[in-house]
Amino acid sequence: MTELLKDMMNERADALGAPDLDVLGMVREGNRRVARRRTAVLGAGAAAAVVAAIAVPTLLPEAEQRAQEPSFASVFTAGEPSYAVGSQVYVDGRTFDVGRPVHAYVQTTVGVVFSDRSGTVWASDGTETVEIGTTDAKRAHLEADDSRAAWTEYVDGTAPQYTVYDQASGEVERSVFQTGNDGPTEYDDALLAVDGDDVYVRDSRGIVRWNVETGDQTSLGRPLGAQVEDVKSGVIAYAIPNTDDAVGGTVIHFGRAFDTAVASGLRDTEVLALSPDGSTAVGEPTPDTPALADTATGEVTAIENPGYEYFTGFGWVDDDTYVGIGLGNPWVSTPADLLECEVGGACSVTGSAIGTLDAGLVVPLGVPMQD
Amino acid sequence: MARRDPADFAEFVAARSSALHRAAYLMVGERQLAQDLLQEALTKTYVAWPRLRDPSKAEAYTRRVITTTAITWYRRKSWQGERPTETLPETIAGGHDDAVTQREWLWAALQELPPRQRAAIVLRFYEDLTEAQTAAAMDCAVGTVKSQVSAGLTKLRAQLGDRFGEHATDLLPANLMTVTP
Structure with missing residues (x-):
């Protein structure tokens, strides 16, 4: 019957004329929705700051209501900024409960992947949370890009195992840390970055690019002690020790290969995140001073602090918009703001007083907020 | 493509809208919708x-x-009683070997399937997506795709059997009823 079915559907579809679409209307309406979303979230954030203490529990829908709600698929595909407080994940003005406090997490185009305090790794698409692996709770570190998330599994008596989970397909790929033929290596294991199909890790060969689609592993060496900080769209951001002894520290370089990279003005940065197209990095030229860097030239542009005692960018919504967090002193007990900032433009608060570090606030850096 | 560039987007619409429109039509059964x-x-x-x-x-x-969205719209419209209900043809002009009538009947039967079963069948057998790709398109698990496709085909087969009686076997070769991986 499938042939009859296929023939029938093809016949029906072929008889259909071209659609009469209003592309200009789509663009106009799309731009209006983007603007409205940012304005609405800003307004909602300010209001939420006042009533959060009593209103948050009532935001959780009843189970029956939850089942009828649209999924979070389009929200995560669009890269909307998220954060977690305890077991609640907040995204695009909505909330879902992942069942246990989030210790460290990353955001994918499907949902979130997180570790709890016991080291169990979970994945949630907003409607269902499933256990997908384990890691070392004391060294929780996840990386993500597109629909994939990666972490390192540690089992006593065996070599560490890099694990990649595709949240869209549910497929898991693993690669055992290679110690080489000469026994212990000078290199510790390190999960470095996920960039499309490529996962960057460290083993006895130095920095290794592992293509999880083909299984190919390419050793990139480790010139000058390079430490990869991020990779996006093939652009590698890495730190190497500063050769100027008077200054010391590390200098961030950008390039598609180590031998063609350019040095930037970013140094000793605690947080570095590349835009999806790899063209811009958000980081710090000096500690606690945020800046953007053009990865083609290395040129750094300072970010005007939008009024916080500490502000830094840590992720990207799209190639023109990065996400930042603003904190006040005392750091652990002052409610933080979540901001969206345009490259070369202003920042706007997308979540006001979203939580405190003491209360379990976590943003998708892939590592715990405090230990 | 990374920026929200209207020109790139318009190019995408021009290139892919006809194919997407055809799939949308098979899912909802109405041109304007x-x-x-x-x-x-x-x-x-x-x-x-x-x-x-x-x-x-x-x-x-x-x-x-x-x-x-098709699934959501269908549920909402169905609940509100707004969606016109197409009925299966009462008579089969020309008998079971009338290919046109068979396809018309099958079209109507497809439109009577629950929206998730219909979407799964369109994605698997018209779009030729894999089960994983269908699951991604439907925002559900692969197992759900299997069950939705299987249930949809079973219903179509049962209805065809009711309608065409002993001739249904001609329309439903057993080897074509297998749900492929």
Whole structure:
């Protein structure tokens, strides 16, 4: 019957004329929705700051209501900024409960992947949370890009195992840390970055690019002690020790290969995140001073602090918009703001007083907020 | 493609809208509704454009929005009693070997399937998506795709059997009823 079915559907579809679409209307309406979303979230954030203490529990829908709600698929595909407080994940003005406090997490185009305090790794698409692996709770570190998330599994008596989970397909790929033929290596294991199909890790060969689609592993060496900080769209951001002894520290370089990279003005940065197209990095030229860097030239542009005692960018919504967090002193007990900032433009608060570090606030850096 | 560039988006619409429109039509069974559905899905695609880093992702995203929105619309309209109910042809002109009548009947039977079963069948047998791709488009698990396709085909087979009686076997060769992986 499938042939009859296929023939029938093809016949029906072929008889259909071209659609009469209003592309200009789509663009106009799309731009209006983007603007409205940012304005609405800003307004909602300010209001939420006042009533959060009593209103948050009532935001959780009843189970029956939850089942009828649209999924979070389009929200995560669009890269909307998220954060977690305890077991609640907040995204695009909505909330879902992942069942246990989030210790460290990353955001994918499907949902979130997180570790709890016991080291169990979970994945949630907003409607269902499933256990997908384990890691070392004391060294929780996840990386993500597109629909994939990666972490390192540690089992006593065996070599560490890099694990990649595709949240869209549910497929898991693993690669055992290679110690080489000469026994212990000078290199510790390190999960470095996920960039499309490529996962960057460290083993006895130095920095290794592992293509999880083909299984190919390419050793990139480790010139000058390079430490990869991020990779996006093939652009590698890495730190190497500063050769100027008077200054010391590390200098961030950008390039598609180590031998063609350019040095930037970013140094000793605690947080570095590349835009999806790899063209811009958000980081710090000096500690606690945020800046953007053009990865083609290395040129750094300072970010005007939008009024916080500490502000830094840590992720990207799209190639023109990065996400930042603003904190006040005392750091652990002052409610933080979540901001969206345009490259070369202003920042706007997308979540006001979203939580405190003491209360379990976590943003998708892939590592715990405090230990 | 990363920026929200109207020109790139317009190029994508020009290249892929006809194919997406056809799939939307098969899912909802009404030309105007399919066009409205596509207009809405493409608008959402434009909003998400900066994160859709290559055209294949944009198409997959649009297909997912079409599918999930079609299911949602159908449920809402069905609940509100707004969706016109097509009925299966009462008589089979020309007998079971009349290919045109068989296809008309099958079309009507397809439209009577629950929306998730219909979407799964369209994605698997018209779009030729794999089960994993269908699951992504429907925003559900692969196992759900298997069950929805199986249930949909079983219903079509049962209805064909009722309608065509002993001749149904001619229309339903057993080896073509297998749900392929």
